[in-house]
Amino acid sequence: MFRNPADVATLGFAQTYARDAGNFYPGMRSPMPESFSVAFRAWLSRVLQRELHDDSSYFSVVTTASSELLPIQRIPTTIQPIPVCSRW
Numbered sequence: 001m002f003r004n005p006a007d008v009a010t011l012g013f014a015q016t017y018a019r020d021a022g023n024f025y026p027g028m029r030s031p032m033p034e035s036f037s038v039a040f041r042a043w044l045s046r047v048l049q050r051e052l053h054d055d056s057s058y059f060s061v062v063t064t065a066s067s068e069l070l071p072i073q074r075i076p077t078t079i080q081p082i083p084v085c086s087r088w
Contacts, residue, residue, distance in 0.1 A: 011033070011036060011059075012030075012059040015030035015032075015059050016030055017029060017030045017059070017061060018030070024070065024072055024073055025060060026062050026063070026064035026068075026069055026070075026073045027060060027061045027062040027063040027064055028060070028061050028063055029058040029059065029060045029061075030058060030059045030060075031056065031057070031058055032057040032058060032059060036057075037056075037057040040057050041057065
């Protein structure tokens with residue numbers, strides 16, 4: 001699944017992102033292409049040792065400043081932002 005992280009990043013960068021007012025995600029999201037999503041769920045099912053069904057998978061980018069996050073969006077509080085790119 002992640003043998004070539006650059007390919008996953010390239011796939012993610014090629015997507016069109018938008019805010020989703022229907023949830024509390026503090027940024028922009030884009031549905032993963034179905035072929036990648038199926039492979040991702042199969043990989044994640046093995047990692048979590050449980051079967052994932054009918055899951056919607058998304059590429060996601062947090063674009064909200066930490067000071068503007070709602071309390072529910074700050075869980076867990078131990079994750080630090082990792083600068084990956086300056087595209088957004």
